[in-house]
Amino acid sequence: MVTIYALQNIYGKYDELMEALTFIDLENGLNRAVFLGNYMTKGPKSAAVLYELKRLEETYPEQTAVLPGETEQFFLTWLSGKLDHWDWLSLDNFLLATRSFFQERTFDELTNRTIREKLTGSDLYEQYRHFILENHPDLLLWLFRKTDAIEKPAWKKPFQEAVSFLLNVEADELALVKYDTETAVYSSITINMDGSFTEHIAPKTPKA
Structure with missing residues (x-):
């Protein structure tokens, strides 16, 4: 039996991501996992989410697509x-995603120094930008390469129905969709903010 997993709209919620990953079995070399974007903003751990997805893709390169x-x-x-x-x-409310690339002390020191020197807001955000570029080169190179040429692994085609199903999930839900290619059965699990989960027993049918 082959199971395809799809996940999107993580939005910086690292703890919920780690909970969702407990439902994903990639030890079975036939299983596949695809992550469909929107990993940042809203939650406080965007950088940690990206690092975990990078680690997962590098650990299971033939089974995972981010x-x-x-x-x-x-x-x-x-x-x-x-x-x-x-x-x-305007997208990064309260600088949650930007801050996640800093240790808290470093972020506060940089911000306070800019205030003392009476620099403009643009100057401050430019320093944030340079700090992220200088301190996370491997992560950013991995991410930049994905926008230059999105990989199309040979096993991507079986994801199409699972993807179309997942795109119908409420945007702010963190949902894990399981698609069994043998039985063509879909099921979904929603990871709640408190770490609990709700399983949707009745499978839904994706739009044609």
């Missing part, structure tokens, strides 16, 4: 200097 979403595209465009600071910050 695809960039809208939040990752905005983030990388900002890091490239092609997006105004304010456009990125």
